[in-house]
Amino acid sequence: MQNKDDILKKPLTPAMEDYLEAIFNLGKEKRVVRVKDIAKRLGVKMPTVTNMLKTLSKRELIDYEKYEYLELTKKGLDVGKEIHRRHHTLRSFLTDMLNIDFKTADEEACKMEHAVSASTLDRFIEFMEFIQFCPRVGLDWLKYFDEYRLHGQEPDKCLARMKEFAGGFKVRIKTMQKVGEEK
Amino acid sequence: MQNKDDILKKPLTPAMEDYLEAIFNLGKEKRVVRVKDIAKRLGVKMPTVTNMLKTLSKRELIDYEKYEYLELTKKGLDVGKEIHRRHHTLRSFLTDMLNIDFKTADEEACKMEHAVSASTLDRFIEFMEFIQFCPRVGLDWLKYFDEYRLHGQEPDKCLARMKEFAGGFKVRIKTMQKVGEEK
DNA sequence: ACACCTTATTAGAAAGCCCAAACTATATTT
DNA sequence: AAATATAGTTTGGGCTTTCTAATAAGGTGT
Incomplete structure (x- = not known):
C-alpha cells in the first residue's frame, strides 16, 4: 500500500x-x-x-x-496546457510539413503527444521554424514536396524554385544555370 | 463472452x-x-x-x-516487420532530421511507432527522401539547422550554403550576391 | 544417476481503464 | 409543487498488462 x-x-x-x-x-x-x-x-x-x-x-x-x-x-x-501544445505542434507538423489531412493528423497527433518529450517537441518547433525561415527553403518550397511525392523525383522543380527565390537576381541566375549546364 | x-x-x-x-x-x-x-x-x-x-x-x-x-x-x-519499419523510420527522423540523441530517439520512436499509421509513416519517409534529394536542400543543408537552433536566425548561413550548392557557378554567384545587396 | 543451476510456467493479485445497469441529484416543464 | 427529463454517480464486472512467489522442466557436471 x-x-x-x-x-x-x-x-x-x-x-x-x-x-x-x-x-x-x-x-x-x-x-x-x-x-x-x-x-x-x-x-x-x-x-x-x-x-x-x-x-x-x-x-x-x-x-x-x-x-x-x-x-x-x-x-x-x-499539464493540460503542455499536452495541448504538443497536440497542436504535432498536428501542425503532420498537416503543414507532411501534408496529411486534418482529421488523420489530429487523431495521430493525439496518440503521438504522449510519446514525445518536451525537448523533442521543441525540436519539432525549431525544425518547422527553420524550414519556414531559412531563405533557401521557405514555406513555398514545401509545395514541391507534393509534386515530388506524386510525380517522382524532379530536381528541376527544386532548381526552378531556387531561381525564383533569388528574386532580385533573376537576370543573372539565368546565366548561372547556363554555366551549370556547360559544366 | x-x-x-x-x-x-x-x-x-x-x-x-x-x-x-x-x-x-x-x-x-x-x-x-x-x-x-x-x-x-x-x-x-x-x-x-x-x-x-x-x-x-x-x-x-x-x-x-x-x-x-x-x-x-x-x-x-x-506485424513484427511493420513495427520494426516504423521504429526505424521514426528513429531516423528524430536523429537525422531533428538531431536528437540516439537513446532518446530510440525510446520515443518506440512509443511513437504505435501512434502513426502506415500511410503517415510513408510520408515521413518521402519527406526525408525529399530533403535529401532536392538539390536546393540536400543532406548537408541540415547542418545549418543546428546553427540555427544554437545561434539564432542567421539567414546568411543558408545563403552561403546556396552558393556552395551552386558548385559550378561559384564565380558568378559572387556577382549575384552583390546584385542582391544592392537591391 | 544425482544434485544443481538456469529457464520457464502457474497461480494469484494489483493497477489502470473501460462498460452497463441501477440509482440519485438537478433542472425544466407544466 | 409534481412530473418529467437530463446529468451525474455508484456498483460491480471485464479486459489488459504487469508483478511476486511458488513450482516444474531442462541442461550440466561430477
Missing part, C-alpha cells in the same frame, strides 16, 4: 493527460466544464469520466466536488 | 506490437528466441512474457508450445 505522497509522485498516464487536455480545451470553449462534454470529447461513457475525475482529484490535478463544477488546479493547468 | 473469430479480428494492442517487434528483432539476431531474452529486451519479467506468448498464440501471431522454441507465424511476421 502506498501513501499520499507516492500517489502524487507517480507519472501521469496517457489517459490522464488526455483528460487534462480535454478539460483544458473545454474550459476555453465553455463557461463550465461538464462530465457529459468530457465524455463526448474523449469518446467514453460518463461513468468512466466520473471515475477519472476522482483519480485526478486525488492527484491534485483538479478541484472537484461531486455534482459541482470542476476546475483545473495550477498543476493540472500546466 | 466472445468466440474465437472475434478474438482474431480485434486490433492489436501496443503491447502486443512491442512483443512482436522484439521477437522479430531477436529472431534476426539469434538462432532461437527465448523467453528470457524477450523479457530483457522489453524490460519486463519472464512470467509477463509467458502470459503474452499465450495471448499471441491464441491470436495466431506466433507458434508456441510451452517449453518449446517459438516462431512468428506469417501474420506475426508481417
